[in-house]
Amino acid sequence: MGVGAMHDCGFTKEKNWFRYRAAAIIIENDCVLFAGNSTADYFYSIGGGVFMGETAEEAVKREVYEETGVNYEVERLAVIHENFFNDDSGILKGLDCHEVCFYFLMKPRGTQELYSDSYTCGVKEEMHWIPISDLDKHKAFPSFLKEYLSKKHSGIEHIIT
Secondary structure (H helix, E strand, C coil): CCCCHHHECEEEECCEEEEEEEEEECEECCEEEEEEECCCCCEECEEEECECCCCHHHHHHHHHHHHHCCCCCEEEEEEEEEEEEEECCHHHECCEEEEEEEEEEECCCCCCCCCCCCEECCEEEEEEEEEHHHHHHCCEECCCHHHHHCCCCCCCEEEEC
8 A cells, every 4th residue: 555545535345345546558669558566476557546635637647657757648538447356465365356447548758768666565666668569468457458559549438347
């Protein structure tokens, strides 16, 4: 849990865990940015919990800066993702998880240079630029991203996994 975890729009009740999250789709040179850490066997999107009283757009800008050290601008809201999952390891072990995430497409900067010094649950996060064409070779979430990025989109997609 990050510094603002107690202010996240989320809760745990009995064996159920819910979170309202905002995340970024950051593309530079046909690569998409993911995060990873030594305790996870997968890559995950840049983003985090929306704070009480914060808009999803404010949250994604804050999270992107916290994780990358770069102030990316929002291009548009791209995807609303309803995610139902179980995590066999980590702090969510044994919980039925339900996450609603707003994915924002960020404006490219023309460089993959980042200034990341990010931690999650006390563990250093590493940033990974994964070629979009190679996404299916990696365990990366959200899993819909490779297919989503293979087509042009204009409106907001609603995806349920």
